[in-house]
Amino acid sequence: MNPTEQILPLSLFMDLERTGPIPLYFQVATRIEKSILDGTLPAGSRLENEVALGERLGLSRPTIRRAIQDLVDKGLLVRRRGIGTQVVHGQVTRGVELTSLNDDLNRTGQKPSTTMLTCEVIPADAKIAEELAVAVGAPTLHLKRVRKADNVPVSVLENWLPEDFTDLNPADIAEHGLYAVLRSRGVTMRVAKQRIGARKSTNQESDLLDVEKHAALLTMDRTAFDNSGRAVEFGHHCYRPDLYSFSVTLVEK
Amino acid sequence: MNPTEQILPLSLFMDLERTGPIPLYFQVATRIEKSILDGTLPAGSRLENEVALGERLGLSRPTIRRAIQDLVDKGLLVRRRGIGTQVVHGQVTRGVELTSLNDDLNRTGQKPSTTMLTCEVIPADAKIAEELAVAVGAPTLHLKRVRKADNVPVSVLENWLPEDFTDLNPADIAEHGLYAVLRSRGVTMRVAKQRIGARKSTNQESDLLDVEKHAALLTMDRTAFDNSGRAVEFGHHCYRPDLYSFSVTLVEK
DNA sequence: TTTGACACCATGTCATGACATTAGCACCAC
DNA sequence: GTGGTGCTAATGTCATGACATGGTGTCAAA
Numbered sequence A, B: 001m002n003p004t005e006q007i008l009p010l011s012l013f014m015d016l017e018r019t020g021p022i023p024l025y026f027q028v029a030t031r032i033e034k035s036i037l038d039g040t041l042p043a044g045s046r047l048e049n050e051v052a053l054g055e056r057l058g059l060s061r062p063t064i065r066r067a068i069q070d071l072v073d074k075g076l077l078v079r080r081r082g083i084g085t086q087v088v089h090g091q092v093t094r095g096v097e098l099t100s101l102n103d104d105l106n107r108t109g110q111k112p113s114t115t116m117l118t119c120e121v122i123p124a125d126a127k128i129a130e131e132l133a134v135a136v137g138a139p140t141l142h143l144k145r146v147r148k149a150d151n152v153p154v155s156v157l158e159n160w161l162p163e164d165f166t167d168l169n170p171a172d173i174a175e176h177g178l179y180a181v182l183r184s185r186g187v188t189m190r191v192a193k194q195r196i197g198a199r200k201s202t203n204q205e206s207d208l209l210d211v212e213k214h215a216a217l218l219t220m221d222r223t224a225f226d227n228s229g230r231a232v233e234f235g236h237h238c239y240r241p242d243l244y245s246f247s248v249t250l251v252e253k
Numbered sequence C: 001t002t003t004g005a006c007a008c009c010a011t012g013t014c015a016t017g018a019c020a021t022t023a024g025c026a027c028c029a030c
Numbered sequence D: 001g002t003g004g005t006g007c008t009a010a011t012g013t014c015a016t017g018a019c020a021t022g023g024t025g026t027c028a029a030a
Helices: A024-037 A050-057 A061-073 A101-107 A126-132 A170-176 A178-184 A203-209 B024-037 B050-057 B061-073 B101-107 B126-132 B170-176 B178-184 B203-209
Strands: A077-080 A084-087 A112-123 A139-149 A152-161 A189-200 A216-226 A231-239 A246-251 B077-080 B084-087 B112-123 B139-149 B152-161 B189-200 B216-226 B231-239 B246-251
Touching: A024 A061, A050 A061, A061 A077, A112 A170, A126 A152, A126 A231, A139 A170, A152 A203, A170 A178, A178 A231, A216 B216, A246 B246, B024 B061, B050 B061, B061 B077, B112 B170, B126 B152, B126 B231, B139 B170, B152 B203, B170 B178, B178 B231
Parallel strands: none
Antiparallel strands: A077 A084, A112 A139, A139 A152, A152 A231, A189 A216, A189 B216, A189 B246, A216 A231, A216 B189, A246 B189, B077 B084, B112 B139, B139 B152, B152 B231, B189 B216, B216 B231
16 A cells, blocks of 8 residues: 555666757657656556655756656646655546647647638737737738548637738638648747636537537637737637537645 | 836845745746736747846846746747747736636636536446546546536536546535545646546536537536546536637747 | 957856655565 | 654755757958
8 A cells, every 4th residue: 555666767768868859858758758658657556756856867956856846736646745746546647738720730740731711901900909019900811710630520719810911821721730830930839828617509519510409518618828928819619519628637735 | 119128126026035936947937927917028029038037036047048938838928049038918817727716717717516416436437437447347536517606507517537536525525626625636647648628518418508409518527636646536527618718828939 | 330359248048956745665563 | 552753765955066958140342
């Protein structure tokens, strides 16, 4: 019942790349994470303590600590002062990340496709102006799309972008996804604030998503900010709850 | 248009408590956060750089860095190497935290109340056993409650707890909430894994929540782990989407 | 005028060392 | 026996110092 003392195999850390561009703490975190996922470190087992681990690997304590902290933030490890570090029970689930639905589907092996319904430049109303931090009436690019996975409609996506992006190419967006097009323009997303709720479908949404009238939909409003802190996108999305849901891992600080 | 150079008023940092139990980085982070919230540091403004800030406050760079990093993780600041640190645009929203609905309602000033529908010890079925990492058939405490805010029903909460907690007092839970009772037993939650979705209400749920039949509900499944990494609670919750939603702030690493 | 080299700035990474705090345990005194 | 006391182990906090890396702007040469 008491936590098994567990030593990480040294071999896992033999090939640390000390000169490459990949930070050492990241390499360590990756290797520990892999050990957890493949069962080398079973749930509940204890990690070697920070200083000892650092000595064995020839790394300083801050580096080890940073690696472990990243895994704690991910919900894989739990630390207790005076006790040590243990692997959390329960199967690992990938949490929500700052990616688009397109990326998610690609990762899970489903074939995404997009139908563009609307792509127009319209003046911002009060709500959009507020979300994007632009003046009311300022031109914005308004998109409405249906996203499908393996040809089954999954969600209706409606997005607004500030004036700088009103020249985006609708065909590119339909083919590669909005986020990919923005990335290729040099925009890197850093922060997103999302609100997740639910409501009934409108008749149009029922048609688009191929569900019955007044079906329950999962909704998500998102405002995304780039690395200079500027709002670059506001979106209102509706998902078929039988095909999509959100996973979140919370860690008490 | 270009980010205003901004200097934090030194007065904000004059009363740092260097001997007390509150970490210095936390005190710094709190003060910066307050400056952002009250408008002293407007959206888009630039922070003084790390080293200078450290010198002015008589603190080391790691301490300052830790404080800033916490605010970056909260989605309040954005950092760019070679550029500096800026305040993110957009109003601040409190994200999901590892708290119970009870705590949430208390914080927003609404008066929560709870009706206990079921409180019984039952054997774990396959799904519950999997979530709690116990054997199938092991005794678990099964709760079903309705949570109200200002006497309006907000959610139906169904929870399962492992054998150690089968002796919990139903009256205590109804009065103080499940999480408060667990805290008073010395259990501290550290990690929770949630899945958020939507579905239609059952007839019973429609009655309990005072909504029409087949209304859209927001659902959340949560498994919570204590500071030793052990699963201590699995819950399936349904919320009225007109009264409750989830906020999440994501930060790209 | 344009372009390349270079310096500067600010954050990113890493090492070393020290002390504080907490949990668990063994031991000793009462 | 029981309870306090102190030791040990492990993480938490903080300081100092160094170098790397990416972004920006300047200045001079082509």
